[in-house]
Amino acid sequence: MRPSFWQRLDRFARDLTPFALTFVLLVINAVPMQIPGFAQVAPLLPMIGIYFWAVYRPDLMPAAAVFLIGILHDFLSGLPVGVSALTFLLVYGVGMAQRTFFFGKSFIIVWIGFMLVGAGAVTFEWLVLSVVNGNLIEARSAFYQYGLTAALFPILAWLFTRWQQTFLQVE
């Protein structure tokens, strides 16, 4: 049976949520927390969203959406335009490529995967910015930022999983 207009609209709205949730993470990332030194080490929330959806529902998070999130992140954070877009796209690409490997594996494996990909992404971003800037930039806060991001992954992944079970239809 052909779905009615409202059913299709409903489906469309639900399918849009992975992108919308990642966008919300992007905005949350920009809110000043008023904790000394926190802004520099604040976890890179959008990266968690991108990796999660790349592994579990890449059909709902196309590369163009990842690109858009990256560009918006660059605009908001004051980084050179394109840096985060490139980094997020690489995270997305690796997540996508490894998703058949993650299929059916326990969550710990996916988390370890995120740690590896995240380490690569932060190092990549640091390298690119060092090249753009012409000398090696201080990376201590990036290191802490990476630690916090990796630590926060299970919490957000749990929320996303619940969201997926409740609102998103299977592929």
Place this chain on the structure above:
Amino acid sequence: MNDHERSITRVAAPVRTFAQRFAYIGLIVAAAMLMLVGKMEPAAFERARAQVTDAIAPILDAVSRPMDAIHDMIGEGKTLLALRAENTKLQAERDRLLQWQGVARNLEAENKALRELLNFVPASDADTVSARVIGDAGGAFARTLILNAGARAGVRKGQAVITGAGLVGRVQEVGLRSSRLLLLADLNSRVPVLIESSRVRGVVAGTNGETLRLLHLPPDSLAEPGDRIVTSGHGGALPAGLPVGIVAAVSESGIEVKPFVDPTRLEIVRVLDYGLDGILEFKAGNDPDKTRSR
């Protein structure tokens, strides 16, 4: 699924994967191109950046208010606990400051008399715009804040942003209702300064770390730990005499300056309008280094 549909999927699936892969690589190339454009022409994305920040500013403004309120409440509680100790400390400080006030009054009178003798042209008084910090999205590699005042409130590019303690940074981009503040610690921040006691000129540059770096001092000049650094007003960008920081360490690798303002806890800042033109506009063909160090 009938045979016809199945054959379509059989043909369509590889084509789709190919298209997806192509799109992915295309986007990666696009991101790299954007970076290249941004590197060659730093002002290229300024408008787009300001517009995006402008669009998100109302959300950030709304969300940051309860955050500020919670933070204020915690602060209130802490003050109540420390009230007695604070009182004794403040009384001691007041006695000391009263002495200084006397000194300052004498100096002011003397200064006024001397200025009259010299027909000195005083610097114009500044108008200030108070703005709330609504965004702090810099992360590990950029040091910028988003303010909730923009062109409508009179904020213009290049203006100095201060708190009671000293210079915070300067306005990098202006939208209609928001603006971006480039903190002193950002890698792109360059501020013309002088050492207060010796009047030696230099430039304070951000390092992405907690301390700043004092560069371009004349070769024979010396800086010592404890020297106060203030803006020099050169380049027409910032008013002279704003406190920037204090020399923390002098070593082979350079002179480290600790800024007076800790930018991690800012809620309200003041944007100074001295009627200066902001940064100097460099025409094409000039030293590219200068155009970059906005």
